[in-house]
Amino acid sequence: MYLYGMNASRFLIAGLFCPSFLCAQESLSLNEVWSSGLFFPASANGFDAMKDGKHYLVLEEDLLKYHFEKEAATDTFRFSFGSQPLIPETYELSPDENRIILGTDLKSIYRYSTEGTYFWANIKDGLAQRLGGGPISYPTFSPDNRHLVFQRENNLVLKNVENGTERAITTDGETNAIIHGSGDWVYEEEFGLVKAFEFSEDGTWLAWLRFDEREVPEYNMTMFQGQLYPFDYRFKYPKVGQPNSRVDLMLCQLPNGQPKRLSLPLHLEYAPRIVWNGNGELLLMGLNRLQNHLWLYAVNPTDGTFRLVYEDSSNTYLEIPDPIVIVPGTSDVILTSERSGFKHLYRVNGSNGQTLPLTSGNWEVTGIVGYHEKSKEVFYSSTEFSVVEQKIYAVDAKGKRRMPVLTSGQQTAELCGDYLVLTHSEAHRPFRSDLYSFKGKRIKNLVNNDELEEEYARRGFAKPEFIQVPAADGSALNAYLIKPSSFSVQKKYGLLMYVYGGPGSQLVQNDWMGPNYGWFQYLASQGILVACVDNRGTGGRGKSFRDITYGRLGEIETADQLAAVDWFAGQPWIDSTRIGYFGWSYGGYMSALCVLKGAGKIRAAVSVAPVTNWKFYDNIYTERYMGTLETNPKGFDAQSPISMAANLEGALLLIHGSGDDNVHWQNAAELSSALVKANKDFEQFIYPDKNHGIYGGPTRSHLYRKMSKFILEHLDSGRP
Numbered sequence: 001m002y003l004y005g006m007n008a009s010r011f012l013i014a015g016l017f018c019p020s021f022l023c024a025q026e027s028l029s030l031n032e033v034w035s036s037g038l039f040f041p042a043s044a045n046g047f048d049a050m051k052d053g054k055h056y057l058v059l060e061e062d063l064l065k066y067h068f069e070k071e072a073a074t075d076t077f078r079f080s081f082g083s084q085p086l087i088p089e090t091y092e093l094s095p096d097e098n099r100i101i102l103g104t105d106l107k108s109i110y111r112y113s114t115e116g117t118y119f120w121a122n123i124k125d126g127l128a129q130r131l132g133g134g135p136i137s138y139p140t141f142s143p144d145n146r147h148l149v150f151q152r153e154n155n156l157v158l159k160n161v162e163n164g165t166e167r168a169i170t171t172d173g174e175t176n177a178i179i180h181g182s183g184d185w186v187y188e189e190e191f192g193l194v195k196a197f198e199f200s201e202d203g204t205w206l207a208w209l210r211f212d213e214r215e216v217p218e219y220n221m222t223m224f225q226g227q228l229y230p231f232d233y234r235f236k237y238p239k240v241g242q243p244n245s246r247v248d249l250m251l252c253q254l255p256n257g258q259p260k261r262l263s264l265p266l267h268l269e270y271a272p273r274i275v276w277n278g279n280g281e282l283l284l285m286g287l288n289r290l291q292n293h294l295w296l297y298a299v300n301p302t303d304g305t306f307r308l309v310y311e312d313s314s315n316t317y318l319e320i321p322d323p324i325v326i327v328p329g330t331s332d333v334i335l336t337s338e339r340s341g342f343k344h345l346y347r348v349n350g351s352n353g354q355t356l357p358l359t360s361g362n363w364e365v366t367g368i369v370g371y372h373e374k375s376k377e378v379f380y381s382s383t384e385f386s387v388v389e390q391k392i393y394a395v396d397a398k399g400k401r402r403m404p405v406l407t408s409g410q411q412t413a414e415l416c417g418d419y420l421v422l423t424h425s426e427a428h429r430p431f432r433s434d435l436y437s438f439k440g441k442r443i444k445n446l447v448n449n450d451e452l453e454e455e456y457a458r459r460g461f462a463k464p465e466f467i468q469v470p471a472a473d474g475s476a477l478n479a480y481l482i483k484p485s486s487f488s489v490q491k492k493y494g495l496l497m498y499v500y501g502g503p504g505s506q507l508v509q510n511d512w513m514g515p516n517y518g519w520f521q522y523l524a525s526q527g528i529l530v531a532c533v534d535n536r537g538t539g540g541r542g543k544s545f546r547d548i549t550y551g552r553l554g555e556i557e558t559a560d561q562l563a564a565v566d567w568f569a570g571q572p573w574i575d576s577t578r579i580g581y582f583g584w585s586y587g588g589y590m591s592a593l594c595v596l597k598g599a600g601k602i603r604a605a606v607s608v609a610p611v612t613n614w615k616f617y618d619n620i621y622t623e624r625y626m627g628t629l630e631t632n633p634k635g636f637d638a639q640s641p642i643s644m645a646a647n648l649e650g651a652l653l654l655i656h657g658s659g660d661d662n663v664h665w666q667n668a669a670e671l672s673s674a675l676v677k678a679n680k681d682f683e684q685f686i687y688p689d690k691n692h693g694i695y696g697g698p699t700r701s702h703l704y705r706k707m708s709k710f711i712l713e714h715l716d717s718g719r720p
Contacts, residue, residue: 053417554639
């Protein structure tokens with residue numbers, strides 16, 4: 001589960017802006033925010049560095065080759081299939097960069113997975129040949145450049161691109177039964193495991209995971225899609241306490257070997273990652289069912305033996321180390337662990353398991369950018385500079401760390417050959433990307449969003465204020481507040497609290513807030529202040545701060561949110577009778593809890609795609625934080641909005657997509673039934689066939705128009 005609808009891809013910006021009091025301000029409409037694209041910044045992502053470290057590829061209508069330090073493309077590659085030009089949506093180069101895979105007509109399967117029509121071609125002549133006949137997924141070149149493996153109808157297929165022959169490596173794949181080489185629904189959603197096959201470094205072995213999901217219960221959704229008779233869409237979805245797929249490790253020696261199946265050690269319930277080390281062994285990561293014990297095994301492909309390399313455990317739960325970085329030329333790995341109480345980098349000796357910390361301190365490593373071979377450093381992001389303003393650092397094998405570039409705002413980065421593409425933004429400034437050497441020397445600007453920043457000033461957007469508010473236990477919580485540019489302490493304003501609040505999440509960051517920033521500014525221009533508070537249980541502040549919600553999701557978070565409401569209600573410029581909540585997904589759950597537990601404090605709440613009882617949600621996410629119905633029998637109903645329906649006093653707008661494969665509409669239906677049974681008035685809106693994101697065509701514009709009308713009706717201080 002993750003924040004949906006409020007997060008954004010990482011884009012860019014720069015430049016000084018005209019203070020709002022010097023600029024002519026124009027009013028802002030919802031249509032401009034959600035339909036015009038006006039507030040979506042330009043991006044500078046997607047650099048595909050080539051092996052020479054000096055060039056990169058960019059896919060536009062053609063595939064263009066650039067030198068990092070030059071403006072014009074040095075080469076243009078075009079492709080055709082038969083007599084027709086081929087315009088790919090995606091591509092992947094072979095390891096020797098002489099061949100290419102081209103994808104078209106891509107269609108989503110679940111959150112990240114896709115299938116489509118794929119071709120391969122030689123770069124020089126651009127003459128494409130189709131792969132697989134029908135829709136396929138994840139075509140990948142072998143390290144020797146001679147073969148391709150792809151998934152078709154849940155089976156893996158090997159294609160020799162030199163002689164055109166094809167052979168099925170597996171044949172027992174079947175929908176809702178057996179999957180070879182990709183994750184099942186819950187692995188994809190909660191572990192981010194999409195493609196689940198990997199070539200060894202020399203290309204002589206293929207390893208993959210086989211999912212047998214026949215014992216996993218099915219969930220069905222009625223899909224309408226304008227048909228005379230709706231149809232049931234069925235897929236495997238393991239809820240709390242229900243059986244998972246049985247996962248086996250598969251190995252096949254290429255090109256002509258037969259698959260062999262290795263059963264996982266009995267204590268492993270999950271196998272979220274496989275990766276080959278630099279010593280010809282396959283590393284298999286495993287977890288127990290409660291996800292509080294992790295093992296990393298090295299598997300010998302020849303004899304199928306397992307050797308323990310690394311182990312970690314927790315009294316609560318573990319977050320999987322991702323990614324696992326293989327140190328080139330060795331079998332050592334670099335990964336993250338919270339064993340010190342804060343997430344840090346460790347180097348694990350692949351031979352003897354010796355584990356050495358590379359970073360330490362009362363701050364968190366929040367992500368690994370990658371390993372740079374020339375400098376022999378790991379680049380990573382962390383909260384060392386500030387919890388609300390993460391920066392990029394580099395550390396070597398001796399633990400010597402540095403900040404390559406100091407910029408304002410939050411940083412993200414991409415290692416591209418000999419270069420570092422550094423992106424930074426602030427809450428009030430969309431992204432700006434610049435090209436640096438890996439040592440930190442600035443070479444050139446790649447993208448800025450000066451025009452968008454000027455638009456912010458022209459519209460009178462007010463810069464968010466970063467503050468701290470008291471938690472229920474008196475500790476300090478990070479928050480931001482958006483006021484209108486015409487704010488006056490002599491007036492009283494309504495307040496909308498925007499919430500997510502789930503384990504490890506972080507909304508309060510000095511980072512561009514995404515398209516919703518324009519919506520928040522629209523609400524502010526209508527006299528509604530917008531605030532966001534990261535309650536206890538959220539990320540960036542250490543394991544104990546996050547794990548306090550373990551086994552009782554919703555309890556601590558709601559107490560902190562309502563304590564923050566009390567603080568805001570005490571400010572002389574807040575109308576304490578007009579405070580509301582808005583949240584989506586976990587935030588929808590929190591928004592519903594706040595209006596039900598905050599009776600008399602919360603005037604109105606918008607709850608989008610909420611979980612309403614954790615027993616309805618998938619087992620990997622829920623059991624990680626709540627245990628099972630057997631280990632935590634009272635915890636599930638204790639913080640369920642369904643159990644509190646009779647408490648409703650404020651206005652509630654409940655929104656869900658009927659085609660939500662993630663948080664099922666069942667959640668909203670059960671809460672609706674409970675509210676009706678309690679004889680409580682509320683509003684509900686269902687988006688037919690829409691998934692957890694509730695988008696497509698004018699859907700988002702419609703959704704935000706509906707929510708805005710509801711919020712203004714109940715929170716606008718100038719209305720009766």
